[in-house]
Amino acid sequence: MNSFELLIAITLLTCSTLVSEDLTCVTAGQLISRGQLGPLAGVFGCFIGIYLGDLALWCVGRAIGPRVFRCRFISRERTEQLASWFDRHAPMAILAARFLPGTRLPMYLGSGMVRGSGPRFASWTLIAALLWTPIVVLFVAVAGDAVVTPLRQYLGGGWIAIAIGIIACFVLLRIAMSLTSPIGRAKLIARISRIWRWEFWPMWLFYPPVLAWIGWLTLRHRSFMVITAANPGIPLGGFVGESKSQILSLSKHPSVIQTIIVDRGRFASQLAQAGWTFPIILKPDVGERGTGVRLIRTIEQAHEYLQTTDATTIAQPFHPGPHEAGVFYYRIPGESRGHIFSITDKIFPQLIGNGRSTLQELIWRHPRFRMQAKILLARHANDTTPVLANGERLRLALAGNHCQGTMFRDGAHLITPELERAIDELAKTFEGFYFGRFDIRYSDVDRFRAGEDLCVIELNGVTSESTNIYDPSWSLLRAYRTLFRQWSILFRIGEMNRCRGQGVGSAGALMKELRSHFCKPHQPLSA
Numbered sequence: 001m002n003s004f005e006l007l008i009a010i011t012l013l014t015c016s017t018l019v020s021e022d023l024t025c026v027t028a029g030q031l032i033s034r035g036q037l038g039p040l041a042g043v044f045g046c047f048i049g050i051y052l053g054d055l056a057l058w059c060v061g062r063a064i065g066p067r068v069f070r071c072r073f074i075s076r077e078r079t080e081q082l083a084s085w086f087d088r089h090a091p092m093a094i095l096a097a098r099f100l101p102g103t104r105l106p107m108y109l110g111s112g113m114v115r116g117s118g119p120r121f122a123s124w125t126l127i128a129a130l131l132w133t134p135i136v137v138l139f140v141a142v143a144g145d146a147v148v149t150p151l152r153q154y155l156g157g158g159w160i161a162i163a164i165g166i167i168a169c170f171v172l173l174r175i176a177m178s179l180t181s182p183i184g185r186a187k188l189i190a191r192i193s194r195i196w197r198w199e200f201w202p203m204w205l206f207y208p209p210v211l212a213w214i215g216w217l218t219l220r221h222r223s224f225m226v227i228t229a230a231n232p233g234i235p236l237g238g239f240v241g242e243s244k245s246q247i248l249s250l251s252k253h254p255s256v257i258q259t260i261i262v263d264r265g266r267f268a269s270q271l272a273q274a275g276w277t278f279p280i281i282l283k284p285d286v287g288e289r290g291t292g293v294r295l296i297r298t299i300e301q302a303h304e305y306l307q308t309t310d311a312t313t314i315a316q317p318f319h320p321g322p323h324e325a326g327v328f329y330y331r332i333p334g335e336s337r338g339h340i341f342s343i344t345d346k347i348f349p350q351l352i353g354n355g356r357s358t359l360q361e362l363i364w365r366h367p368r369f370r371m372q373a374k375i376l377l378a379r380h381a382n383d384t385t386p387v388l389a390n391g392e393r394l395r396l397a398l399a400g401n402h403c404q405g406t407m408f409r410d411g412a413h414l415i416t417p418e419l420e421r422a423i424d425e426l427a428k429t430f431e432g433f434y435f436g437r438f439d440i441r442y443s444d445v446d447r448f449r450a451g452e453d454l455c456v457i458e459l460n461g462v463t464s465e466s467t468n469i470y471d472p473s474w475s476l477l478r479a480y481r482t483l484f485r486q487w488s489i490l491f492r493i494g495e496m497n498r499c500r501g502q503g504v505g506s507a508g509a510l511m512k513e514l515r516s517h518f519c520k521p522h523q524p525l526s527a
Helices: 003-017 021-033 039-071 076-088 090-099 104-113 118-155 159-178 182-193 208-221 225-229 244-248 264-274 299-307 359-365 369-379 417-428 445-449 476-499 507-518
Strands: 280-284 294-296 313-317 323-330 339-347 350-352 393-395 407-410 435-442 455-460
Touching: 003 021, 003 039, 021 039, 021 118, 039 104, 039 118, 090 104, 090 118, 104 118, 182 359, 182 369, 208 476, 225 476, 225 507, 244 455, 264 299, 264 313, 280 299, 294 299, 323 417, 323 445, 323 476, 339 417, 339 476, 350 359, 359 369, 417 435, 417 445, 435 445, 435 476
Parallel strands: none
Antiparallel strands: 280 294, 280 313, 323 339, 323 435, 339 407, 350 393, 435 455
16 A cells, blocks of 8 residues: 555545544454554544544534523533533543443533633543554454454355444444443343333334234225224314313313313413412323423423423323323223223332432433433433432333333223223213223222222323233233234224214325324423
8 A cells, every 4th residue: 555545544534433433443443454454554544533523522512512501591600610520530531431332422522511621631532542542443453354254154255244244343342332331231231122122112113013904904994094983072083183172171070180271371370260289280282102291380380381382282280199090991882881991000110219329320220211211311311410319219200101101011900890880981971982091090099990089181082002012011912912902993983983974084184184293393301
């Protein structure tokens, strides 16, 4: 390799590190192991790019810091305290951030934002890059052949084997980096365990068999839109975009919680007129999966919440529970009594402090909470540093929704003839309702089973799930069988209502509602 080619190689490596440091270092190591690049040139090219990238992060932080702190109302005194802390702990902080995955970006940006010492930062990032770069590049150069050689036996010696080898080395490097810290190990365990813990699968992975079954039912009943006739009292049967307040207003049953649509200009007088006291619940009138539910304790918190969203908002008195159940109900048209299809017993997540670990550490250490750490940490973004006292309890979620962190258990043990009779009487007060799920809060299990302690906070229509399927003890096959039966009942009810003269929603109206729903204004994160 002549001098010009060497310069081009170093330049390409330098530029590539600005896109992905790890992948560039792995590629350089592979080129070294194949004799296509000298060790010194490979390490130097990666080092220059890594070091320049680190300095760039600090510069970006310094440029945006004043604006960010001004928006977040952080005092000058607090900013100076952070800068002083970083200057005192720069060696430890920078070296740790370089070797611990996921910490470099916030640490280096934060240093610039608090206006930490530039020369001090530049000196220690230089040392960190000098230590880090040769370790990674030369390790791949030495160990890379152990990955690529077996691939050559099956794929030949071409670039396909090399490319797959580079990807394999990159994955192994990321795994190795994850193992260097407790949080990194927890993240790795969470990613791997998702393979068999199907309750945490994304919808695109879980739902294809259900969609295939819905397709079969559509052919059998000669229409998909027939399901919109299942609940003629709710627009489109409650398929999408239904108003929570409108549905709850269909019934005057004493078990249905009082609900008002918030008038931002006179909210305080609305509360006084309703005779409510704090705390209350604010949430979007049209929402899904618990998004935007917030416990409000003061009028100031209410105004702050309302400033974060343009969506129509409803208010409800706060029912303390402490229990909540999802009661799935259906009634076949023409029959005198309805039935409880299933009950979901909702277990709200809470942490117990040990006097040593931070909230972030406790979440990542917990075998269940780490599966949904992203949503839980985002909700408590301002509480990740303080240490919970020994025995101190912190509730992590308010909304009884699985994707918001609540654990679902099959509540079949809660079903009694008395409860089924009470739910049937309640459901019949909602005119035109045959199929859906009540979200119910209650205080005492025995009274709930007797059908006496019911507070309906939501009623969901035809696209409700029988959410007991997310019980961790259930098999995937059992969950699919339950959903298949649920959708079969839905199509049957819709077909029977259509034969009784009930109207069926149009596909055009459904598409319009879908566009409106998924283009709705921003909603705050639920509590």
